[in-house]
Amino acid sequence: xxxxxxxxxxxxxxxxxxxxxxxxxxxxxxxxxxxxxxxxxxxxxxxxxxxxxxxxxxxxxxxxxxxxxxxxxxxxxxxxxxxxxxxxxxxxxxxxxxxxxxxxxxxxxxxxxxxxxxxxxxxxxxxxxxxxxxxxxxxxxxxxxxxxxxxxxxxxxxxxxxxxxxxxxxxxxxxxxxxxxxxxxxxxxxxxxxxxxxxxxxxxxxxxxxxxxxxxxxxxxxxxxxxxxxxxxxxxxxxxxxxxxxxxxxxxxxxxxxxxxxxxxxxxxxxx
Ligand SMILES: C[S@@+](CC[C@H](N)C(=O)[O-])C[C@H]1O[C@@H](n2cnc3c(N)ncnc32)[C@H](O)[C@@H]1O
Numbered sequence: 001x002x003x004x005x006x007x008x009x010x011x012x013x014x015x016x017x018x019x020x021x022x023x024x025x026x027x028x029x030x031x032x033x034x035x036x037x038x039x040x041x042x043x044x045x046x047x048x049x050x051x052x053x054x055x056x057x058x059x060x061x062x063x064x065x066x067x068x069x070x071x072x073x074x075x076x077x078x079x080x081x082x083x084x085x086x087x088x089x090x091x092x093x094x095x096x097x098x099x100x101x102x103x104x105x106x107x108x109x110x111x112x113x114x115x116x117x118x119x120x121x122x123x124x125x126x127x128x129x130x131x132x133x134x135x136x137x138x139x140x141x142x143x144x145x146x147x148x149x150x151x152x153x154x155x156x157x158x159x160x161x162x163x164x165x166x167x168x169x170x171x172x173x174x175x176x177x178x179x180x181x182x183x184x185x186x187x188x189x190x191x192x193x194x195x196x197x198x199x200x201x202x203x204x205x206x207x208x209x210x211x212x213x214x215x216x217x218x219x220x221x222x223x224x225x226x227x228x229x230x231x232x233x234x235x236x237x238x239x240x241x242x243x244x245x246x247x248x249x250x251x252x253x254x255x256x257x258x259x260x261x262x263x264x265x266x267x268x269x270x271x272x
Pocket of ligand 1 (some may be wrong): 110200
């Protein structure tokens with residue numbers, strides 16, 4: 001495996017932090033391990049060569065490859081179940097009531113391979129099937145990793161992942177394809193728009209959102225990027241809208257003007 005010298009390590013840490021917000025200060029071995037295959041594939045013998053080629057690569061392909069390797073995409077269906085109970089029992093009914101027959105915009109920011117956004121889509125679909133009065137739903141799902149997004153768009157998962165879903169939803173929304181995989185139902189997929197998006201840049205689309213899930217993303221960020229992201233998420237939340245972060249990423253009172261309404265759930269209580 002090719003090792004990083006101090007200068008190369010500092011250069012990569014600074015590049016990733018300033019472009020993507022991710023803090024790799026204590027992750028030298030992780031970078032070396034995860035980049036090993038890319039270095040080999042390109043026949044490179046040092047990280048200096050990699051960084052030089054990457055900076056000259058106008059297509060952005062190498063930077064994309066690097067971010068695919070560096071990001072941690074761990075996720076699963078109904079991760080942090082307390083959030084999904086709160087969504088089902090309180091947050092979605094509150095939003096649907098408030099938005100009437102208008103549009104409800106949902107954003108899964110840092111959706112990884114899609115399990116989070118499909119879990120939300122299952123809640124919404126269940127609502128719809130119960131004949132409840134509800135607004136039109138638009139769901140945007142974004143991630144910086146093109147590789148993770150591709151899997152999200154495909155919506156095909158190993159059978160083992162069914163375990164975290166309630167039995168009736170496994171039967172209704174998941175179709176076993178072969179001995180190893182299942183596909184999520186088309187009814188979940190049709191109103192989700194997947195996009196590659198860097199959370200260090202302007203939010204996707206001109207819309208403001210009624211519900212934002214940005215969970216287990218800023219846990220990897222440095223302090224400054226985390227602050228910037230929180231401000232940005234706050235700005236694109238509609239009055240009455242909700243922001244969900246990971247339970248390990250709770251927002252301090254001095255970090256946000258949003259009101260904590262459940263653990264790791266915040267509401268924009270401004271009226272306009
Ligand atoms: C651990 S996963 C979390 C997935 C899901 N939200 C969950 O809670 O299970 C973190 C995701 O954040 C994405 N990510 C990290 N930095 C990002 C950035 N600057 N912009 C957009 N996505 C980013 C990673 O690619 C990864 O897929």
